[in-house]
Each structure stands twice: as structure tokens, then as C-alpha cells.
Amino acid sequence: MEHYDIIIIGGGPAGATLAWALRGSHKRILILDKQHFPRDKTCAGWVTPTVIDSLEIDLDDYGLGRTLQPIQRFRIGMMGQPALENDHSEIVSYGIRRFEFDEYLLNRVTADKQLGVPVKTLERHSQNWVINDTWEAPLVVGAGGHFCPVATKIGAGPGSHETVVAAKEVEFEMTPDQALRCAARGDTPELWFCPDLKGYAWVFRKGHYLNIGLGREDNHKLGDHLHRFVADMKSSGRIPDDLPTRFKGHAYLLYARAQRPLMDDGALLIGDSAGLAYTQSGEGIRPAIESALMAAEVVRRAPDYSASSLQRYGEAVAERFGTRSLNTTGGWRVPDWVRTPMARTLMRSHWFTRKVVTEKWFLHQHVPQLGAESY
Ligand SMILES: Cc1cc2nc3c(=O)[nH]c(=O)nc-3n(C[C@H](O)[C@H](O)[C@H](O)COP(=O)(O)OP(=O)(O)OC[C@H]3O[C@@H](n4cnc5c(N)ncnc54)[C@H](O)[C@@H]3O)c2cc1C
Numbered sequence: 001m002e003h004y005d006i007i008i009i010g011g012g013p014a015g016a017t018l019a020w021a022l023r024g025s026h027k028r029i030l031i032l033d034k035q036h037f038p039r040d041k042t043c044a045g046w047v048t049p050t051v052i053d054s055l056e057i058d059l060d061d062y063g064l065g066r067t068l069q070p071i072q073r074f075r076i077g078m079m080g081q082p083a084l085e086n087d088h089s090e091i092v093s094y095g096i097r098r099f100e101f102d103e104y105l106l107n108r109v110t111a112d113k114q115l116g117v118p119v120k121t122l123e124r125h126s127q128n129w130v131i132n133d134t135w136e137a138p139l140v141v142g143a144g145g146h147f148c149p150v151a152t153k154i155g156a157g158p159g160s161h162e163t164v165v166a167a168k169e170v171e172f173e174m175t176p177d178q179a180l181r182c183a184a185r186g187d188t189p190e191l192w193f194c195p196d197l198k199g200y201a202w203v204f205r206k207g208h209y210l211n212i213g214l215g216r217e218d219n220h221k222l223g224d225h226l227h228r229f230v231a232d233m234k235s236s237g238r239i240p241d242d243l244p245t246r247f248k249g250h251a252y253l254l255y256a257r258a259q260r261p262l263m264d265d266g267a268l269l270i271g272d273s274a275g276l277a278y279t280q281s282g283e284g285i286r287p288a289i290e291s292a293l294m295a296a297e298v299v300r301r302a303p304d305y306s307a308s309s310l311q312r313y314g315e316a317v318a319e320r321f322g323t324r325s326l327n328t329t330g331g332w333r334v335p336d337w338v339r340t341p342m343a344r345t346l347m348r349s350h351w352f353t354r355k356v357v358t359e360k361w362f363l364h365q366h367v368p369q370l371g372a373e374s375y
Helices: 013-021 049-054 098-107 149-154 176-180 222-235 285-301 307-321 350-362
Strands: 006-009 029-033 069-071 073-078 084-087 093-095 112-115 122-125 128-131 135-137 139-142 164-173 190-193 199-206 209-216 248-253 267-269
Touching: 006 013, 006 128, 006 135, 013 029, 013 098, 013 285, 029 135, 049 093, 049 285, 073 350, 084 350, 093 199, 122 149, 128 139, 139 149, 149 267, 164 222, 199 222, 209 222, 267 285, 285 307
Parallel strands: 006 029, 006 139, 029 112, 073 190, 139 267
Antiparallel strands: 069 093, 073 084, 122 128, 128 135, 164 209, 164 248, 190 199, 199 209
């Protein structure tokens, strides 16, 4: 049995950030991930400048041989009506490919890693967690995304009792000919809201890559919604008409609807495993990273890993993201007050789509970078 101080399950943005933030802490850390990296992750792949700053990423370095698409404008509309374009006059976001981004974050972690190793067993023996009968640690951190085994162990885990967002997406490298036939521009991602405001679709061009997807609060006829949207985008020439046919699906939790516990004796959940994605946009990378930074600070200061010593993490999450609503039904992405007959009119307003939809819901520009005083 190999002993560690902390075992992190999942090497995505949450897990990699936690290990990176604990560098120099003299803690013996192991990251376990069931996949080898680089690996695909279903995601549109846009990140805000705050994420880049929080992770101290040098964009000149990152951009060497990787896709890094600066975003300055947004094209926003409601399906079935013309879209608006808003120019923010500066770079307000970036497009990355998760295939590259996640590997970059994991590669700079110096902790021990076991990749291509799924967690099969996770048992509590006295003061330690024992994983796959091979590794043990007094603290296990669940960073394994929506289906994280730690979330299953310390809570009710994933299941039909949870209100998830369901999404389907494809990302592929365009041929030069497809790129010519694609009207969508790299610096201008497109957001198309469903008429019932229960979700939205996106067309996101990142360098030579094109990412198209649709997410909704209910997965009823998700494929039909996507099919109609794609057909519409093809016929208007916004995307090439010879796309790959295989869209990948994924479901995950939004913060306001999630009910998972954040910690237990010797256990913490961070990122999607805790259900932290922003409720209005579904953006999950920033909450994943911020929860990892908060967890790192709490772990550094905790006298032991009892639930009461880790309680500060739960408080920090609530202070940062708000107290979770107990109402787990209905409503997704947009506040209820927008779901009115006014919605169509609002979506035709430059002011509303820019100030509320983009800057507030999607870019969270009103939320400053996480500072040390936040935890
Ligand atoms: C279609 C779609 C589009 C999205 N677009 C965006 C976007 O544009 N911007 C944004 O910010 N967010 C977006 N999100 C959300 C974002 O992808 C997630 O919030 C984010 O990936 C969470 O990071 P994480 O590290 O918590 O989990 P993940 O990135 O899911 O990483 C979890 C890791 O755990 C590993 N793992 C899982 N189970 C096990 C196991 N049993 N044993 C070992 N390892 C395990 C997995 O292999 C994986 O590497 C999108 C989500 C979807 C579904």
C-alpha cells in the first residue's frame, strides 16, 4: 500500500489546479485519472481572462502550438429571429480546446500521477481512504466531474433525483474548404437561445476548429432541438453543410440546482463533482478552478482533515457562489423574470444582450478574481 497525504481523483481543471495550488506545501499528493492525457472533454471551451489570470497562464507560452482564440464580439439571438452583434472593443474571452488546455494544466503539476487508472474501489479504513487496494490517504478530493466516485461515496451521488443540464456537442478541425464555407468568425462566438429559454445553442470557431452544441435544462427531445438548430445554421451558411454526424452528449449540474455535500470526514468535492457550474451560462471551468484554489487554502491551514476542520471550504464556496437554493425544480440559465413575453423583445436589444446576457451571465465581469481574502 502506498501512502499519500492527499489523493485527488480526476486530473481535469479542478484536480490539476488543486495539485498546482498545493505546490510547495510539502504534502505528498497523487492525482488519479481514468484517462490518459491529452483526452477529449465535451465542452465548448471558452474561458474568461479571469481564469487565465487565476491560473497564472502566460498566454505567449500557452499559444505556442495550441489553439488560443481571442474573443472580442458576440453574436446573440433567439432561434428563429435575426441575431445581434455586440463589439466589446477589447478581448473579453478566449477559446481553447480542452484536449490541449487540460493537458497543459496537468503537465505543469509535479505531484505523482497515475493516468489511465479508473477508481474501482474507494473504502474508508480507520483514518484513511483506500483506493483500488493500492493507495491510501487521510484526505481524498473528488475532482472526477459529474460522475465522480467520491460524490457517490459521500452523498447520494449522480442519479434521477438530480436536476441536470443535458448537452450535445461536436468539435472538429475544418478542412480549408469547410473553413471558406463557414460564415461564423473566430473572434465572434454565436449564442442562440431556444425560444422557450430553457437552453441555448452555440457556434464557436476556434482557429481551424469548429465547435457546435446545444444544452437544455431538460433532455426531452434534445436531439430534435439540436437537429433543427444545425439545419438552420447550415441553410444560412453559418456552418459548413458537411459536418461530422456524431455529436457527443454529457450531463452536469448547475450550482443553484445541485444538492451535493461539499465535504465529509477526510473528503472534499471540487468542480463538477460538487455541481458548481454557473447557473445562467453553464460555465464550469471558472468555478472548478476557484473551488480548487479555495480548497487548497483550506487544506493548507486545516489542523486535520475532519469534516469540522474542512468546514471552512463549504463556507468559502457559499460566500463565493451564494447559498444554494432548495428549489431543485424548473428554471435554468436565465432568471425567471426574463421568461416573460418580453423575452423576444429583450433579445433584440443591444443593451440587454451586451450588458446582461454577455457581460453578466456569460463573462461574470462583475465578479472580481478570487483573492486570498475570499477564503
Ligand atoms: C457541452 C458542454 C459545454 C461546456 N462548455 C463550457 C465552456 O465553454 N466553458 C466553461 O467554463 N465550461 C463549460 N462546460 C462545463 C465544463 O466542461 C466543466 O464544468 C468542467 O470540465 C469541470 O471541470 P472538472 O475538473 O470539475 O471536471 P472534468 O473536466 O470533467 O474532469 C474530471 C476528470 O475526472 C476523471 N474521472 C472521472 N471519473 C473517474 C474515475 N472513476 N476514476 C478516475 N478518474 C475519473 C475524468 O477522466 C476527467 O479527466 C461545458 C460542459 C458541457 C457538457
